[in-house]
Amino acid sequence: MSTPLICVVEDDPIMGESLADRFRLEGFDVDWYTDGESALGAMQTRPYQAIISDIRLPDISGENLFARSVAARTSLPPFVFITAYGCVETAVSLLKSGAADYITKPFDIGALVEKVRQLTGTCIPDQALPAQSELGVSEAMRRLADLVPRVAGRAKSILITGESGVGKEVLARFIHHHAPGDGTPFVAVNCGAVPETLLESEFFGYERGAFTGAGRQKKGYFEQAEGGTLFLDEIGDLPLCMQVKLLRALQEPRITRVGGEREVETNFRLICATNRDVAELVRAGKFREDLFYRINIVQLRVPALRDRPDDVLWLAHRFVKDIAGRLNEPTKLFHPSAEARLATYGWPGNVRELQNRLERACIICPQNMLFSSDIFEEDGAQAPAVMGADTPLDDYMAACESAFIRSALLQHQGHISETAHALGISRKSLWEKMRKHSIATGLLH
Structure with missing residues (x-):
């Protein structure tokens, strides 16, 4: 997804700089102009997805800026006007002419950001799930799952x-x-x-x-x-x-x-x-x-589990749920240390080893919470290989964070608000981390 480009037209240097900085922090590209004529010229060539403009400008009014923009273009990005209380009637008139919305000073900049997100189609969804298939959440297994319906009835x-x-x-x-x-x-x-x-x-x-x-x-x-x-x-x-x-x-x-x-x-x-x-x-x-x-005639290769680490926690949660059903017991939960360990272990025995370790842990562990030592008995003596002996700490921590977020999203059925609350971060922070780790999402409507 390309970064949305917006235009801010505000002659107040403090207000303009604050708006530009905040929107850039929120992931937008921003052009900031202090007069209407400069902004009008840029609108003819720049692909803005939204315009944020004060109604009172030093050269032309925001009302005039909007009217001339409408006359000059067949299609226009949504306009949001900033107005003082005394100019509300002007703002309402602009709405009737086709402007998207207005806000009155003093205003909550966070609310303005959310308004612009909605107008540009970049709002954080209420619900999102890591893209997955019946075979796994990794790209390799999703590709296999997509290929199967075609070959199953033909080969x-x-x-x-x-x-x-x-x-x-x-x-x-x-x-x-x-x-x-x-x-x-x-x-x-x-x-x-x-x-x-x-x-x-x-x-x-x-x-x-x-x-x-x-x-x-x-x-x-x-x-x-x-x-x-x-x-x-x-x-x-x-x-x-x-x-x-x-x-x-x-x-x-x-x-x-x-x-x-x-x-x-x-x-x-x-x-x-x-x-x-x-x-x-x-x-x-x-x-x-x-x-x-x-x-x-047709060859399909299933990659090793160490080559698709995204699938580890997805499989682990499915296994403990199935094991709990078989044992007629509550489904055990994973302590964060256990999830990090699962996500970064090398898995020489692949999925079979993962399933066997979890089955043993579920049978023996009396608590409802599985710790790393419940799954990896050898941790007290000789720990199994984790990623690689020369793996940088940043890579290790990134792998842990990515796996933990995927697991949390799946546990909370993709509800962004619930997942963010469980992780102790904001919805915006969660969404940014999902983008950072390329956690593909399938939006639920």
């Missing part, structure tokens, strides 16, 4: 990459939720957890009597996912022999159960995930190149 195969614990399955379920068809199955399979001897029967299913112990027919993962989504987690751990069979099942698309003779058609959306470099596995001969191209 038959999606590859999700990212470190262990970043939330790849969460993204997969999010994609499934946005895909066409209500109530369709979501079948999740950890490829590294299925014994190699059972891979074929688990994926393809089997007929009764196909082998010892097969007392009934069983549908495999391919059939269980019919019409829905098959999520293959850690696809890089799938043995080569099974990779061949998976590729054929995707290309046909039909399968034959173990011990069966009849082919069964399949129709599912495939989402694969891995924390490994599949291209490197292909070069090493551990992953089939043709299968890699088949599953890599």
Whole structure:
């Protein structure tokens, strides 16, 4: 958003300087003129968004300034006039001619600032929430969330990459939720957890009597996912022999159960995930190149939690709320020291580590307030890495302040006044800090 430019026309040097200084402090650009003719000339070339003018000027009256401005332009920024009590009738006449408003001396400069904010569309909203999505508040996760509706209904195969614990399955379920068809199955399979001897029967299913112990027919993962989504987690751990069979099942698309003779058609959306470099596995001969191209039609990468620190407190508050519901207990609150610690910790275990630490803290801590030591037991001995060993103090404090403000806004449902009161600062100070930390906002109406 560009800085609003306003024009102040006031011949009193003390009054004019005070107005110009205050509006600059409030974030406006200000041109100050001490006579009407100079201001009138500037109005022809400068893109003012509001004019503040005294009615009594040394050369021409404010009334004359307004009339000539109207005659010279097809569109005019809003005029606010400053008048003494005895000139109120003139000011009312100006309102009838199209002026925006007037104030009488002596006046509250803060009220004038708010009036100009409203006229220029820069007023502080009563309610604002940090821009967020169902996946997070960071720009990276909001971009992912925006992309999902487009790929969910169009791509038959999606590859999700990212470190262990970043939330790849969460993204997969999010994609499934946005895909066409209500109530369709979501079948999740950890490829590294299925014994190699059972891979074929688990994926393809089997007929009764196909082998010892097969007392009934069983549908495999391919059939269980019919019409829905098959999520293959850690696809890089799938043995080569099974990779061949998976590729054929995707290309046909039909399968034959173990011990069966009849082919069964399949129709599912495939989402694969891995924390490994599949291209490197292909070069090493551990992953089939043709299968890699088949599953890599669309690739979505989930960044590590340390690379999206804005999401930490957003996730933390969601986790403690869910944990409280599961334990049938009041939702625990975070002490400011805990929030600062959460916001600046490196999170080598990503979202999974965050969730595990908070679950343990909620179970063990008897109080309703979580302190840093409740979440990080090791703080008394060896503290985990915080941002970086050479992180400047200013950067550390800025990260803490940004995270704390985001958390407070979310806790108070975006109410600026409530949030500012809770933080012990003014609404203006809160809004300025939000701008300083680039806390994007989605305004609620």
